[in-house]
Amino acid sequence: MVLKAKGLRGLLLAWNLFVGQAKLWDKIETESAPPGRFLHSMVLHARRIWIFGGAAGSGKGPNDGPFNDLQCFDMASEKWIQVAAEQTPAERAGHVAIVDGFGRMWIHGGTHSKNVPPADQLDFIELDAIDLSAKTGRSWTPVQPAGTPPAARTMHSAVTDGFGGMWIFGGLRVGPSTSPSEAIFNDVQYFDFEGKNWTQIECAGDLPTKRFGHSAVLTSLKHMWIFGGQGEPDNFEALAYLNLVTQSWFRVTSKGTAPPSLLAHASVLDARGRMWVLGGQASPDQANGKVYYLDTSLMQNTEWKMLEEFGSAPLPRIGGRAVIETSGKLWGFGGTLGPPRDGTFPKDLYWLDTTGPAPTTATSTTTRHPKDPNPNSGGSTILVIVLLLVAAALIGGGVFFFRRRRDMRLMQDIGEPRQVELGEARA
Ligand SMILES: *[C@@H]1O[C@H](CO)[C@@H](O)[C@H](O)[C@H]1NC(C)=O
Numbered sequence: 001m002v003l004k005a006k007g008l009r010g011l012l013l014a015w016n017l018f019v020g021q022a023k024l025w026d027k028i029e030t031e032s033a034p035p036g037r038f039l040h041s042m043v044l045h046a047r048r049i050w051i052f053g054g055a056a057g058s059g060k061g062p063n064d065g066p067f068n069d070l071q072c073f074d075m076a077s078e079k080w081i082q083v084a085a086e087q088t089p090a091e092r093a094g095h096v097a098i099v100d101g102f103g104r105m106w107i108h109g110g111t112h113s114k115n116v117p118p119a120d121q122l123d124f125i126e127l128d129a130i131d132l133s134a135k136t137g138r139s140w141t142p143v144q145p146a147g148t149p150p151a152a153r154t155m156h157s158a159v160t161d162g163f164g165g166m167w168i169f170g171g172l173r174v175g176p177s178t179s180p181s182e183a184i185f186n187d188v189q190y191f192d193f194e195g196k197n198w199t200q201i202e203c204a205g206d207l208p209t210k211r212f213g214h215s216a217v218l219t220s221l222k223h224m225w226i227f228g229g230q231g232e233p234d235n236f237e238a239l240a241y242l243n244l245v246t247q248s249w250f251r252v253t254s255k256g257t258a259p260p261s262l263l264a265h266a267s268v269l270d271a272r273g274r275m276w277v278l279g280g281q282a283s284p285d286q287a288n289g290k291v292y293y294l295d296t297s298l299m300q301n302t303e304w305k306m307l308e309e310f311g312s313a314p315l316p317r318i319g320g321r322a323v324i325e326t327s328g329k330l331w332g333f334g335g336t337l338g339p340p341r342d343g344t345f346p347k348d349l350y351w352l353d354t355t356g357p358a359p360t361t362a363t364s365t366t367t368r369h370p371k372d373p374n375p376n377s378g379g380s381t382i383l384v385i386v387l388l389l390v391a392a393a394l395i396g397g398g399v400f401f402f403r404r405r406r407d408m409r410l411m412q413d414i415g416e417p418r419q420v421e422l423g424e425a426r427a
Pocket residue numbers: 146147192194195196197198199
C-alpha cells in the first residue's frame with residue numbers, strides 16, 4: 001500500500017495507532033544521497049548514520065566499486081554528506097563495522113574486486129571529532145594489532161559491548177586456502193580496545209557450523225545471537241547464541257513464523273531485546289521482502305514473528321544494511337533489488353517504526369517479484385553478484401561438502417574466478 005498524500009498518511013497513521021497497527025515504513029530520497037550499493041557497512045552514532053564502502057553493479061563498470069567513501073546521514077538536517085578523510089582504508093565490500101563506547105567507528109576485513117584483499121586490516125575513525133562543515137582535518141587510524149590477527153575474511157559478523165572490545169564470528173576466507181574446510185570460518189575472535197590485541201576465543205557448547213553472510217547482534221545479557229548465512233550444510237533457519245561470559249554456544253530451535261534461511265540480510269537489536277531481521281537472499285531466485293523479529297530475552301523459548309507491513313515497504317533487497325535507534329526507529333540503506341531486478345541498487349534511505357504492538361501473520365512467505373521486463377536482469381542470480389567480489393580473491397579447489405543444490409552452485413562460483421566475467425553473462 002503506497003500512501004502519497006501527507007494528510008492522508010497522517011490520518012492513516014492515527015487510525016492505525018488507534019487500532020494498534022502502527023507500523024509505518026517511509027523513505028527519504030534526496031539529491032545528496034550516495035550511490036546505491038550493497039555489502040557496505042552502516043553504523044549509527046549520535047543521530048548520524050555512517051556508511052563506508054560496499055560495491056554496486058557487476059564490479060566491472062567504472063562506478064561499480066568497491067568503494068571506500070565515508071558517507072554521513074545527519075538526521076537533524078536529513079542530508080547526506082560525503083566526508084573526506086586522510087589515510088582512508090582501501091576500497092572494500094563485505095567488511096564489518098562497529099562503533100565503540102568512545103565514538104570510534106572500526107572497520108575490519110572485507111574484500112576487494114581487484115584481487116587486493118584488505119586482509120585483516122583494522123582501522124578506526126573518531127566520529128565525534130568530525131566537524132561536518134569542515135573540509136579537512138580528519139583522518140582514519142590504521143591499527144597494527146598485537147596478538148595473532150584472525151585470518152583475512154569477508155562477509156563475517158562483528159558485535160561490540162562498547163568499551164571492552166569487538167567480537168567477530170565466521171566469514172569467508174580472503175586469499176588462498178588449501179582445503180575446502182579452510183575456506184569458511186566458524187571461529188570467534190576478540191579484539192581488545194585497550195590492549196589493541198586479538199585473542200581467539202576457544203568456545204564450548206554447540207558450535208554453529210562454518211558460515212558467511214550471516215548476521216549477529218549482542219544482547220544486554222552478553223549473548224551474541226547469530227542467524228542465517230551459508231556454508232557447511234546446516235539448518236540455517238536455526239538460531240544460535242554465544243554466551244560471551246561463559247564462552248559457550250547454544251542452539252535455538254526455530255519456532256513461530258520463522259524467516260527462511262537468509263544470506264546477506266540485515267539484523268538489528270532494539271532496546272527491548274528484540275532481534276529484527278530483514279532483507280537477504282532466501283534462495284537463488286528469491287529475495288526476502290518480509291521483516292521478522294523475536295524476543296532474545298526468552299532465549300530457548302523465543303518465537304519468531306513476522307511483521308505485518310504497512311505503508312510503502314521497501315522492495316526485497318539483498319546485501320542491505322540496517323541500524324536502529326533506541327526509540328525503535330529502524331533505518332535501512334542499500335542492497336540490490338532481488339530477482340529479477342538484481343542489478344538495481346536503490347539509494348533511498350528507508351525507515352520502519354518498530355514500536356507499539358506487533359501484529360503477526362499466520363504464515364511465512366517470501367516475496368517473489370512478478371515478472372519484470374528489466375532488460376538488465378538476464379538470467380544471472382543475485383547469488384552470483386554477491387560472490388563476484390569473493391571469487392576474485394579466493395583461490396582454491398572446489399569445495400565438496402555442500403549438498404544442497406544451491407550450495408553446490410554457490411561453491412562453483414567460489415571455485416571459478418571466471419565468474420568475474422559476469423558482466424558478459426548478464427549482458
Ligand atoms: C590484550 O590487552 C589487554 C589490555 O592491555 C590485556 O589485559 C590482555 O592480556 C592482552 N591480551 C593478549 C592476548 O595479549
